[in-house]
Amino acid sequence: MCFSYITERLQPLKEFSGRVLSPIVLLIARLLVANDFWKSGNIKLGYIVDGKADTLYFLFEDYHVPLLPVKVAAWMGMMGEVGFSAMLGLGLLGRFGALGLIFMSAVIYHADNNELAPFWAAICAIIVVQGSGKYSLDHLLFRSKRKTS
Numbered sequence: 001m002c003f004s005y006i007t008e009r010l011q012p013l014k015e016f017s018g019r020v021l022s023p024i025v026l027l028i029a030r031l032l033v034a035n036d037f038w039k040s041g042n043i044k045l046g047y048i049v050d051g052k053a054d055t056l057y058f059l060f061e062d063y064h065v066p067l068l069p070v071k072v073a074a075w076m077g078m079m080g081e082v083g084f085s086a087m088l089g090l091g092l093l094g095r096f097g098a099l100g101l102i103f104m105s106a107v108i109y110h111a112d113n114n115e116l117a118p119f120w121a122a123i124c125a126i127i128v129v130q131g132s133g134k135y136s137l138d139h140l141l142f143r144s145k146r147k148t149s
Contacts, residue, residue: 022130026132027133027136029123029127030088032123036116038082041082042082044074064111080100094138095132106121
């Protein structure tokens with residue numbers, strides 16, 4: 001009897017959490033991970049724009065990305081960081097962007113032993129499971145399709 005009373009009293013808090021707090025937490029999580037990858041990708045993109053592709057290739061020689069030639073790994077890494085982080089940050093096909101960053105985090109951890117990589121992967125896994133949330137382009141674009149279904 002006491003437990004049902006407590007559950008009943010906590011119901012408004014549970015509804016508030018699901019309606020307001022959860023979308024804010026998902027937005028913050030997306031932006032935190034996307035920001036790290038975006039900054040890294042833009043630094044590497046800057047090397048290409050400035051005509052310093054050799055500097056980019058030199059970075060990837062140190063990483064020893066498995067199974068890929070250095071130049072291929074460099075271009076894939078740079079484009080993945082920029083593209084997947086943009087998708088995640090905007091929440092546009094956010095689950096796909098998060099999956100891409102999980103894969104990249106695994107490669108980063110393997111190649112560079114970066115201590116943040118498991119945390120990035122864990123946050124991205126939450127996005128894969130929960131979706132991009134209410135404050136995302138996914139929600140804005142696909143909301144009308146859910147209503148008509």
